[in-house]
Amino acid sequence: MSRHPTIPLTPVSRRSFLGALAAGAGALAAACAEAAPASGRTTNTIDVLTPEEALVAYEGEIARLRAAKLTGTPVDQLERMRADLLRALTKPVAERRWVMVIDLRACVGCHGCTIACVAENKLPPGVVYRPVLEEEIGQYPHVTRRFVPRPCMQCDNPPCTGVCPVSATYTNEHGVVAVDYEQCIGCRACIAACPYGARTFDFGYTYTADTTDSGVVVGADQAARYEHASTFEYGKVHARSDLHGSPVGNVRKCHFCMHRVLNGQLPACVTTCIGRATFFGDANDPDSLVSELIAKPNVMRLKEELGTEPRVYYLQ
Numbered sequence: 001m002s003r004h005p006t007i008p009l010t011p012v013s014r015r016s017f018l019g020a021l022a023a024g025a026g027a028l029a030a031a032c033a034e035a036a037p038a039s040g041r042t043t044n045t046i047d048v049l050t051p052e053e054a055l056v057a058y059e060g061e062i063a064r065l066r067a068a069k070l071t072g073t074p075v076d077q078l079e080r081m082r083a084d085l086l087r088a089l090t091k092p093v094a095e096r097r098w099v100m101v102i103d104l105r106a107c108v109g110c111h112g113c114t115i116a117c118v119a120e121n122k123l124p125p126g127v128v129y130r131p132v133l134e135e136e137i138g139q140y141p142h143v144t145r146r147f148v149p150r151p152c153m154q155c156d157n158p159p160c161t162g163v164c165p166v167s168a169t170y171t172n173e174h175g176v177v178a179v180d181y182e183q184c185i186g187c188r189a190c191i192a193a194c195p196y197g198a199r200t201f202d203f204g205y206t207y208t209a210d211t212t213d214s215g216v217v218v219g220a221d222q223a224a225r226y227e228h229a230s231t232f233e234y235g236k237v238h239a240r241s242d243l244h245g246s247p248v249g250n251v252r253k254c255h256f257c258m259h260r261v262l263n264g265q266l267p268a269c270v271t272t273c274i275g276r277a278t279f280f281g282d283a284n285d286p287d288s289l290v291s292e293l294i295a296k297p298n299v300m301r302l303k304e305e306l307g308t309e310p311r312v313y314y315l316q
Contacts, residue, residue, distance in 0.1 A: 105316070130254060184250040
């Protein structure tokens with residue numbers, strides 16, 4: 001299969017149909033998962049795009065972008081990144097290298113990425129995958145603030161994996177540092193080992209714990225049901241009410257929204273960034289946007305001197 005196939009300007013009806021199916025695969029999988037019984041185990045997996053389906057969706061996306069270019073319509077960075085993503089999904093897994101780039105000059109500290117991550121992954125109190133750190137720089141009277149989003153660095157040499165006594169945290173086939181909720185014993189050794197503070201522990205708390213019985217909070221019961229909804233992390237259905245394989249009692253962390261990425265969707269934090277400060281894609285693709293960005297002279301990585309080889313780059 002060619003990495004850069006010849007793209008027709010107008011896709012045929014069959015390709016348009018399949019492209020629509022590919023675009024809706026994630027939403028369909030999520031709906032099916034929510035309809036499943038609450039006792040479902042983590043063996044329930046989420047369907048992902050095949051290379052053939054990704055190619056069809058990529059061809060449709062490129063045709064649309066070409067048509068926009070011919071008419072002079074501006075192309076948003078999100079549209080280009082999605083085309084890059086679909087192109088990467090046509091390649092073998094071993095040939096992809098997922099990276100994230102964050103432009104500190106464009107981040108306005110709105111915390112929209114943090115909120116999107118909480119909503120996407122059904123995060124309870126105390127569990128945050130993508131905090132936005134605030135830093136004051138300069139000297140009076142020339143003082144300013146800088147905002148630093150800090151997801152998991154997805155290190156190529158992660159210090160957290162070697163300290164796990166049961167090998168519950170590991171680097172999966174996509175190069176993402178993952179946590180096996182069925183294997184994790186909650187010892188939290190990995191939290192201490194992470195030099196970025198990118199891991200948190202799920203104690204099972206809920207925002208509605210003290211409101212559901214009071215009768216004075218409108219919608220408390222509905223909110224409580226939402227807080228126990230299943231998550232789709234790591235491409236599996238994790239029922240929060242089921243202790244076996246549940247995130248409760250385990251360490252949790254950012255995973256680059258791989259359940260979205262493998263369905264041809266960008267991570268939730270990328271799509272909700274109002275300043276277009278967050279970028280995601282395949283660094284092994286020389287034509288991708290992220291490859292262009294990490295080649296710039298003003299790029300840096302956090303605590304790079306530790307030898308962790310993080311996959312999150314910052315532009316400053």
